[in-house]
Amino acid sequence: MPRIAYFGPQGTFTEQAARSLAGADELVPVETISSALTSVRRGEADAACVPVENSVEGPVSATLDGLAEESPLVAVAEALLPVHFTVLTRDDVETVRTVASHPHALAQVRWWLEHNLPEARAVVSSSTAAAAVAVQRGEYDAAVTAPVAVEHYPLRVLATEVADVPDARTRFLLLRPPGVLPEPTGSDRTSIVAAAANRTGALAELLAELATRGINLTRLDARPIKGNFGLYRFFIDFEGHVAEPRIGAALAALRRRCNNVRFLGSHPRADGVQATIEPGAANDDFGNADAWVDAVRKGELA
Known part of the structure; x- marks a missing residue:
């Protein structure tokens, strides 16, 4: 049975995402x-499920940095989960003085805590589930957790459906070693990380390669390159699949312009949004243009 490593412990949003992506694995x-990424690179797991971005707190830096370094991994699927929290306490807690959770979770319930537990001090933990474990041990009074945590930890539910932003969502990736990619669906996302030259207009030139081919950008993040102060990598997501001529042409152009480009995957989008195709930028348009150039080279034009 395939093994899927996920950012745990049990009872996190990542477990919920892994359940939806892994099937019976x-x-x-x-x-x-x-650790999840390393387990795949070492062959200890067949895939890893990790968060990559949140609609309130932005990118998950540990995931971005982990994908840019060491041996390549590629995304083959994604899940998009609504982020509504459950607040758990022990039965013997009468007054909540401390509330523990992951920093992203605390940031997304700040207003709720201020209005419902104004005396409570927020404490950072490594994950929402780790916060629940700490409450069980008596280290803190309450934990802000994923709803699935109630299946794993015998704690009292103080509140459910807690979220300062009702439509907050987190996107998760299923990552595998490089291999056969999912087939294009017309509703796909391609991801890369590129290290551009440190000069005026370098980023604009990269984005122009996408724009001139009618490719819609869906995400752009910058992360510093460790050990090179002032130099950055750009994490870029855009609509389309590497199997499409227009996407392949854009990737080739980016590879020519950049110091380094790493392909991070092409896979179906979880939201099912169809790619935006500008006039003249359809795959047939690129195919017909290439065929015309071939005819010119062969002297076959009438």
Whole structure:
């Protein structure tokens, strides 16, 4: 049975995402995002499920850095989960003085905590589930957790459906070693990380390669390159699949312009949004243009 490592422990949103992506595969919780990626690189797991971005708090830096470094991994699927929290306490807690959770979770319930537990001090933990474990041990009074945590930890539910932003969502990736990619569906996302030259207009030139081919950008993040102060990598998501001529042409152009480009995957989008195709930028348009150039080279034009 395939093994899927996920950012644990049990009872996190990542476990919920892994359940939706892995089917009947064996789910293996690990302590950190880095550990999940490493387990795949070492062959200890067949795939890893990790968060990549949140609609409120933005990108998950540990995932981005982990994908840019060491041996390549590629995304083959994604899940998009609504982020509504459950607040758990022990039965013997009468007054909540401390509330523990992951920093992203605390940031997304800040207003709720201020209005419902104004005396409580927020405490950072490595994950929402780790916060629940700490409450069980008596270290803190309450934990802000994923709803699935109630299946794993015998704690009292203080509140459910907690979220300062009702439509907050987190996107998760299923990552595997490079291999056969999912087939294009017309509703796909391609991801890369590129290290551009440190000069005026370098980023604009990269984005122009997408724009001139009618490719719609869906995400752009910058992360510093460790050990090179002032130099950055750009994580770029855009509509389309590497099997399409227009996407292949854009990737080739980016590879020519950049110091380094790493392909991070092409896979179906979880939201099912169809790619935006500008006039003249359809795959047939690129195919017909290439055929015309071939005819010119062969002297076959009438």
